[in-house]
Amino acid sequence: MPIVTPEQFLAARLDYVIIGGGTSGLVVAARLSEDPNVVVGVIEAGKYHEHEPKVTVPGMSGQTINDPAFDWSFHTVPQKYVNGRELFQSRGKGLGGSSMTNIMAFVRPGKVELDAWEELGNPGWNWESMLRYMKKSETLQPNTPSEETPRYAASPVRANHGTG
Numbered sequence: 001m002p003i004v005t006p007e008q009f010l011a012a013r014l015d016y017v018i019i020g021g022g023t024s025g026l027v028v029a030a031r032l033s034e035d036p037n038v039v040v041g042v043i044e045a046g047k048y049h050e051h052e053p054k055v056t057v058p059g060m061s062g063q064t065i066n067d068p069a070f071d072w073s074f075h076t077v078p079q080k081y082v083n084g085r086e087l088f089q090s091r092g093k094g095l096g097g098s099s100m101t102n103i104m105a106f107v108r109p110g111k112v113e114l115d116a117w118e119e120l121g122n123p124g125w126n127w128e129s130m131l132r133y134m135k136k137s138e139t140l141q142p143n144t145p146s147e148e149t150p151r152y153a154a155s156p157v158r159a160n161h162g163t164g
Helices: 006-011 023-033 058-064 097-101 111-119 127-136
Strands: 016-019 040-043
Touching: 016 023, 023 040, 023 097, 058 097, 111 127
Parallel strands: 016 040
Antiparallel strands: none
């Protein structure tokens, strides 16, 4: 994915421009880019924190909260049901959006939640229709034999999927 200057971006002949390089924007851009005849540009207000430990090391992601380099640090309007308090909403400021500040955690929505979307009047937005798209966004990287550890041992492997 090339990162370009504003001048290069403005000079490019693009079929689509995606506003926002968060999780959803990048998924839309990736899907559109599956057509080799389509050129897609993504505009992101934050920067690309490619080699930043606060983004690449899961245990350091808490340091991004309320840091203006990484977080938009939104506040709600006063909320009636919490005694008029304004609530803080951390939102990622950079390529990847809030996914760059979430300790690299991912949890699928539950079947009940997705089926409720359809029940609220959105035909086709249910667990069965969405499951294949959720699977498309996931990649299992099993351990290689050299990464295997004895049973009950801990090690710094990419992903540890228990077998016992």
